[in-house]
Amino acid sequence: MDFTFTDEQRMMAAAFRELTADLCAPQALRALFDGRDADAQTRWQRLADLGLFGVRAPAASGGLGLADADFVLLAEEAGRAVLPEPLIEQAALAVPALTELADAPAAAALLPSVASGEARVAVAHPQNPLVNAPPGLSHWLLCTPRGILLAAADAVKAPVRASVDAGRRLLEPDLTSVTGGITLVSGARAAEVGARILNRGSVFSAAQCLGLTERMLALASEYAKERVQFGKPIGSYQAVKHHLASVAVKLEFARPVVYAAATRLGGTDARTEACASHAKLAASDAAELAARTAIQVHGAMGYSWELDLHFFMKRAWALAGAWGERSFHARRLQALVCSGLALGPDQTFAATG
Amino acid sequence: MALDLTFTAEQQRFRAEVRAWLAANVPATPLKTLESEAGFAQHREWERTLARGNYGMITWPKEYGGRGANLIDWLVFEEEYYRAAAPLRVNQNGIFLLGPTLMEFGSAAQKARYLPAMAAGEEIWAQAWSEPQSGSDLAALRATAVREGDSYVLRGHKIWSSRAAFADWAFGIFRTDAAAERHRGLTFILVPLRHPGVRVRGIRQIHGEPGFAEIFFEDARVPVANRLGEEGQGWHIAMATAGFERGLMLRSPARFQVAARRLVELWRSRAASADPALVGRVAQAWMDAEAYALNTYRTASRLMAGGSIGVEASLNKIFWSELDLELHRTAMSLLGTRAELLPGAASEDTDAWLEGFIFSLAGPIYAGTNEIQRNLIAERLLGLPRG
Numbered sequence: 001m002d003f004t005f006t007d008e009q010r011m012m013a014a015a016f017r018e019l020t021a022d023l024c025a026p027q028a029l030r031a032l033f034d035g036r037d038a039d040a041q042t043r044w045q046r047l048a049d050l051g052l053f054g055v056r057a058p059a060a061s062g063g064l065g066l067a068d069a070d071f072v073l074l075a076e077e078a079g080r081a082v083l084p085e086p087l088i089e090q091a092a093l094a095v096p097a098l099t100e101l102a103d104a105p106a107a108a109a110l111l112p113s114v115a116s117g118e119a120r121v122a123v124a125h126p127q128n129p130l131v132n133a134p135p136g137l138s139h140w141l142l143c144t145p146r147g148i149l150l151a152a153a154d155a156v157k158a159p160v161r162a163s164v165d166a167g168r169r170l171l172e173p174d175l176t177s178v179t180g181g182i183t184l185v186s187g188a189r190a191a192e193v194g195a196r197i198l199n200r201g202s203v204f205s206a207a208q209c210l211g212l213t214e215r216m217l218a219l220a221s222e223y224a225k226e227r228v229q230f231g232k233p234i235g236s237y238q239a240v241k242h243h244l245a246s247v248a249v250k251l252e253f254a255r256p257v258v259y260a261a262a263t264r265l266g267g268t269d270a271r272t273e274a275c276a277s278h279a280k281l282a283a284s285d286a287a288e289l290a291a292r293t294a295i296q297v298h299g300a301m302g303y304s305w306e307l308d309l310h311f312f313m314k315r316a317w318a319l320a321g322a323w324g325e326r327s328f329h330a331r332r333l334q335a336l337v338c339s340g341l342a343l344g345p346d347q348t349f350a351a352t353g
Numbered sequence: 354m355a356l357d358l359t360f361t362a363e364q365q366r367f368r369a370e371v372r373a374w375l376a377a378n379v380p381a382t383p384l385k386t387l388e389s390e391a392g393f394a395q396h397r398e399w400e401r402t403l404a405r406g407n408y409g410m411i412t413w414p415k416e417y418g419g420r421g422a423n424l425i426d427w428l429v430f431e432e433e434y435y436r437a438a439a440p441l442r443v444n445q446n447g448i449f450l451l452g453p454t455l456m457e458f459g460s461a462a463q464k465a466r467y468l469p470a471m472a473a474g475e476e477i478w479a480q481a482w483s484e485p486q487s488g489s490d491l492a493a494l495r496a497t498a499v500r501e502g503d504s505y506v507l508r509g510h511k512i513w514s515s516r517a518a519f520a521d522w523a524f525g526i527f528r529t530d531a532a533a534e535r536h537r538g539l540t541f542i543l544v545p546l547r548h549p550g551v552r553v554r555g556i557r558q559i560h561g562e563p564g565f566a567e568i569f570f571e572d573a574r575v576p577v578a579n580r581l582g583e584e585g586q587g588w589h590i591a592m593a594t595a596g597f598e599r600g601l602m603l604r605s606p607a608r609f610q611v612a613a614r615r616l617v618e619l620w621r622s623r624a625a626s627a628d629p630a631l632v633g634r635v636a637q638a639w640m641d642a643e644a645y646a647l648n649t650y651r652t653a654s655r656l657m658a659g660g661s662i663g664v665e666a667s668l669n670k671i672f673w674s675e676l677d678l679e680l681h682r683t684a685m686s687l688l689g690t691r692a693e694l695l696p697g698a699a700s701e702d703t704d705a706w707l708e709g710f711i712f713s714l715a716g717p718i719y720a721g722t723n724e725i726q727r728n729l730i731a732e733r734l735l736g737l738p739r740g
Contacts, residue, residue: 003651245726245735
């Protein structure tokens with residue numbers, strides 16, 4: 001039992017943070033939101049150069065062979081930065097799914113180029129109908145009632161949908177329209193792989209929400225120190241302090257839920273599903289509260305396009321609905337807690353694995 | 354390996370040992386409330402039973418009546434303790450608050466004098482901090498300790514002192530330097546409660562029992578050896594005690610996890626007629642209890658790796674007190690028309706929810722109100738200016 005991260009895990013996150021400070025600098029995000037972004041390919045390449053797409057891939061496929069729990073701090077950083085590219089979908093969803101399905105020759109053949117970032121994969125799941133797609137999409141990984149399909153980019157009818165978050169290039173695939181494509185797996189095993197994709201999507205979306213919450217809390221706290229009204233910084237008033245402190249409490253208690261859920265993502269048992277839904281609910285609630293609090297603390301300034309705050313708020317709103325909207329996770333969790341899940345203080349952690 | 358969230362074989366063996374001991378020793382009929390004289394005596398006896406099993410305070414060194422166990426073992430012990438519905442710890446102010454404070458600030462002689470008696474359940478402690486004019490504004494306290502030779506002479510009026518009605522000792526903060534203001538010139542002193550010049554008067558709480566008391570010091574004389582730390586260091590030591598109180602030890606997560614499980618059972622028994630919207634609150638209670646447990650293990654791991662608890666204690670205190678209140682409010686909503694019934698008044702078992710609800714209302718008030726905790730978070734964690 002050790003609920004701390006290693007130096008290696010922290011260092012990897014720090015290196016990624018350094019990269020995003022450059023890739024997602026305020027002027028870069030502003031260009032994106034103003035429709036002047038021409039850097040998507042460059043950003044993707046620099047993520048690839050740092051080896052981020054291969055973190056979860058086996059060494060034999062050119063990856064680092066690390067675990068879900070090793071990825072969680074990276075997802076947090078992606079959220080903090082409002083990273084436009086779907087790093088999470090490719091590196092933390094597609095790569096482990098293809099690794100698991102590597103007994104299918106098509107999956108094994110594609111894996112190294114997905115891990116290197118050369119192939120660009122969009123991941124579709126019934127609980128994530130609006131797919132955040134990479135620039136230069138080359139493949140679809142589709143969770144359908146027929147099984148898990150691998151298809152070429154043009155094999156799926158998928159209209160573009162504009163998001164309030166300019167950092168998300170959304171496609172809405174019609175899962176019944178797939179022509180061609182290879183069924184990697186079907187039946188019960190497909191359901192399991194699909195469940196793992198959904199739980200990973202949920203938990204890593206949650207991790208992004210942690211980063212967003214921390215960033216919005218920091219922005220609002222800084223503003224509250226600087227903005228003077230009635231002769232004092234507004235942050236010296238308890239009404240403002242208490243709003244911000246409540247966000248800090250939400251964040252503190254969402255964090256361990258997300259980290260713990262990340263250690264269970266290999267399973268598909270009731271506890272794994274409850275933990276994944278809990279993580280999604282807790283972290284997206286924290287991000288939602290952070291967004292609502294941050295705009296209130298900023299006042300009219302927070303409502304203006306020229307302040308960066310809206311980039312973070314919009315990502316938080318988008319992630320609240322991605323990889324299982326709130327009502328899906330709330331209902332799934334309620335059903336598990338009220339029937340079936342073993343409850344009580346000795347049930348939180350597994351015995352030695 | 355980091356983020357290893359599994360118990361070792363040794364931890365599982367310890368869990369089994371604790372479970373077996375509790376199964377053999379926890380009284381079959383629940384004890385009377387510890388807010389009554391008879392109930393207090395029963396709880397004191399239970400502390401002695403725990404000590405005979407060497408479970409008084411397992412994290413303390415062996416020479417002070419502990420087992421030298423680490424914090425993860427302590428959490429395992431607490432999980433089994435609440436799972437077994439074992440009695441409340443009547444000496445919580447001693448073992449969870451003063452104990453760690455003595456460990457950090459006490460002399461060798463003081464540790465040897467007080468800790469083993471605490472672990473053995475022989476001396477029960479109360480906290481004497483608040484005064485009628487100084488609650489949230491603790492630094493405004495007026496009670497004085499005047500040095501006369503080898504003694505301090507105590508004068509003043511402490512109030513809202515939990516357990517003091519029947520306890521043996523209190524740890525208090527007194528002003529030793531009349532010229533110093535606010536948090537300067539304060540000293541941390543240990544005082545016997547059955548002692549010349551010390552008068553204790555119980556105060557009935559809203560449930561009707563004397564759960565706290567006021568303490569009058571009328572020229573009570575205690576030896577200088579009863580001073581913890583240096584003269585004038587009282588505020589610094591008290592804030593460390595408050596950190597222990599709000600931080601890791603006072604409210605262990607198992608308490609809320611057991612309550613959340615009972616709430617789910619209550620929901621199941623009432624689901625047919627209850628407002629369907631309540632299921633969301635039931636699930637939220639389970640989530641919050643789990644989140645609190647996970648964060649406690651995270652804090653324990655951090656402490657074991659050499660870290661410390663600072664302002665996190667305030668985050669913690671807000672979270673457990675609000676989750677407890679919300680959990681019990683949900684139970685009261687589920688009980689509906691029968692929520693008002695006193696224990697024993699109903700033919701069916703309302704399972705002590707009313708008592709728990711009333712107790713949960715105190716959580717956001719004691720150990721520093723949640724408003725004060727939010728100020729501390731804003732100023733110390735977020736760096737906002739003092740008002």
